[in-house]
Amino acid sequence: MGGKLSIDDDVHVVIVGGGFGGIAAAQQLKHHGVPFMLIDLLDAFHHNVAALRASVQSGFAWQTFIPYKETFGTSFLQGRVVRIDTTVQSVVLDDGKDVRYSHLILCTGSDGPFPGKYNAVDSYQxxxxxxxxxxxxxxxxxFVLVVGGGATGVEMAAEIRTEYPTKKVILIHSHEALADPELLPCVREQAKQVLLEKGVELLLGGCLAENGALKVNKHMQIEGFTNIYAVGDCANVSEPKMAYHAGLHAAVAxxxxxxxxxxxxxxxxxTGNVTMLLAMGRDDGVGQFNGYKLPRFLVTKGKSQGLLLWKSWREMGQKAPS
Incomplete structure (x- = not known):
């Protein structure tokens, strides 16, 4: 993409959703001088990779919210999108406001339950x-009951048991194997063993439901549209739902x-070889890189201790609270 980009006056990209994919897209558009508007329910980016620890460690949540205005200024708008009119190419918010687009990037993520997700129109305070x-x-x-043994459930159970080692924690999952099915069997087994080492009780076996993600083609365009994209958890790409992948999707869009x-x-x-790090509390972790199981101490150092918060604050061009 060498050379200065010539931008027509009618170009205006709208990004719906300010998660990892949304801010990655916004930062790249900002870098190229392409006019855009980022729309999100919250007034701050939520580093939800650290949401589970914020649920068990008092005072930690302050580090997980990064205000959008400080980074994107007038190119950020808070609100809930209730309709997309593809005929006139506009996004309609619940307060009646219309935002015109020439191109649209949907980064709405997945609508998971709190505390892993925070999907409400609210202030970060x-x-x-x-x-x-x-x-x-x-x-x-x-005691605490954790329902679901995907990556989120596994990490949540480990976080609770790490912070409160004497508290009874039970994890119920619909399959025998834990975490994401794309992971190596040995990594999934290791996640189970770490939970058992931490004293988590496991009740396993059952079936899963459909996720209802948006269908996209290889260009990350929603099927049937050439100017509407979907990135991150809301796209039906066959790979684990991860912040890292959302950023890669955004770059393509x-x-x-x-x-x-x-x-x-x-x-x-x-899609490439699955790379995933599971924070098993702040003092342990399991994971794989390009098809190889990683040493637990490397995952602990690389993710578990700080949960990559530094990366989001740096990418947002702000300094984390001390």
Missing amino acids: KAIEKYENIVKEIQAAD VTNIINSMSGKALTSYH
Whole structure:
């Protein structure tokens, strides 16, 4: 994409959803000087990789929210999108506001339950308060039941047992194997063993439901549209739902928007070997890189201790609270 980009006056990209994919797309558009508007329910980016620890460790939630305005200024708008009119190419918010687009990137993620996700129109101060409330609930509980043994359930059970080693924690999962099916069997077994080492009780066996993700082609375009993209958890790409992958999706979507403006061929997204790090509390972790199991101490150092918070604050161009 060498040379200065010539941008028509009618170009205006709208990004719906300010998760990892959304901010990655916004930062790249900002870098190329392409006009855009980022729309999200919250007024701050939520580093939800650290959401589970914020649910068990008091005071930690403050580090997981990064205000959008500080980074994107007037190119950020808070609100809930209720309709997309593809005929006139506009996004309609619940307050009646219309935002015109020439290109649209959907980064709405997945609508998982709190505390792993925070999908509500709210201020980040209110969101932090809610995380602090769940910390108090866990502290007061005699035992905690975690339903679902995917990556989130596994990490949540480990976080609770790490922070409160004497508290009874039970994890129920619909399959015998834990975490994501794309992981190596030995890594999934290791995750189970770490939970058992930490004293988590496991009840396993059952079936899973469909996820209802948006269908996209190899260019990350939603089927039937050439100017609407989906990235991150809301796209039906056959790979684990991870912040890292959302960023890769966003890069393809933005590149294709720019290529379409300059008449270049569209680029494609290709899944590779699964790389995933599971934080098993702040003192342990398991994972794999390019098909190889990683030593537990490397995952602990690389993810578990700090949960990559530094990366999000740096990418947002802000300094984390001390």
